[in-house]
Amino acid sequence: MSQQQLTNVDFEPLHIDHAESEKIVGKSTSYWKDAWRRFRKNKLALTGIVVLLFLGFMAAFGADISGENFRDNDLMSTNQAPSSDHWFGTDNLGRDIFARTWDGARISLFIGLTAAFLDLIIGIIWGAISGYFGGKVDEYMMRIADILSSLPYLLVVILLMVVMGQGIWTMIIAMVITGWINMARIVRGQVMQLRSEEYVLASKSLGAGNSRLLFKHLVPNTLGPILVTLTLTVPNAIFTEAFLSFLGLGVPMPDSSWGVMTSEALGSFQYFPYQLFFPAFFICLTMLAFNVIGDGLRDALDPKDRK
């Protein structure tokens, strides 16, 4: 075994360039960029977005593509099967189902998005205030919410209909009255959990007031669960609209909606199944799209799941 000669030089510390080691490795990404990167990996959720964009586009322009009007009767050609004249066929009054489907999409999506949006606004404000202040404030605010959520939804709709008459806004308001509570509960839970975080205390020690702490620090940190709940609220609202219209409590004539169409088609379902198929298919497609997007968002926005 040969003996190795060690000199002082071998014990010299390696040269470390501090300027070099302080350089940031990799691009810095914001929270949302990072979330989008993770979201993009989820092919199913991306498909959901594409489907939704398509539905949105068709809702905006689809009714005009076929050149038929959704409310024009053509009594010479009722209950037609899908053909080159009427792409999705016609219903029992000879109205073009293609045009009606997309006019219905417009109304269904409008109701779904508006109701979800109003839920979001009221839910965030109510839940954040309740969760942040806690104690007596929380107690009273949440009991009010509990009372509202214990009201049967159908009863609210029927009562509102007596007061306001049948219409889109009646449905939206009825949905919001009972619907925002879910959002408020989620925001409240999140805020309660986050308000004891150190960065809230740190910001408070810099002199930040209540409203700043709430809406600059706490609410942005609850956005993940809020967005996920939102994407699940929209299909729920759309489904509720379809359900109400199906019962005859929803969108009034002559407007169409997917619920109205399924309701009308059900009577002749055994003879003309395509009349039921199209609206039912698009209800399912929309619900599915929103659900997979919500699922993708939940994975993408969870900061604990970062890779």
Added chain:
Amino acid sequence: MKKILSVQNLSVSFDTYKSEVKAVRDVSFDLHERETLAIVGESGSGKSVTAQSIMRLIPMPPGKFVSGNIIFNEEDLIQKSEKQMESIRGKEIGMIFQDPMTSLNPTMTIGKQITEGLIKHQNMNKKKPIYLEWSC
């Protein structure tokens, strides 16, 4: 030397379901201008509660001041309203927290968090860049 901060016979307690927890008992100290004061002690001996009491950052309830005064610039901080405290925190008295991982908001940029206090207290413009100066 001018006396800046004077804590006199400070006692802070927390009401718990079992009983009253006396976190700080009869603490007194003075802090003068150009002086550095370090408080050293075992964990749980009440250092943080003392420091947070000065900033009035103790959640009340369950916390409460049992006795004592915190005289800062000849004014008793215990008597101040929450609004008055907001203009003292971060302007007259600052605080540096222990754990950088949890003391920073994950959804806000560092730049925003650093300038948060300055924008609040010095009426600085959000659009203009802020140049920090300090002397040792």
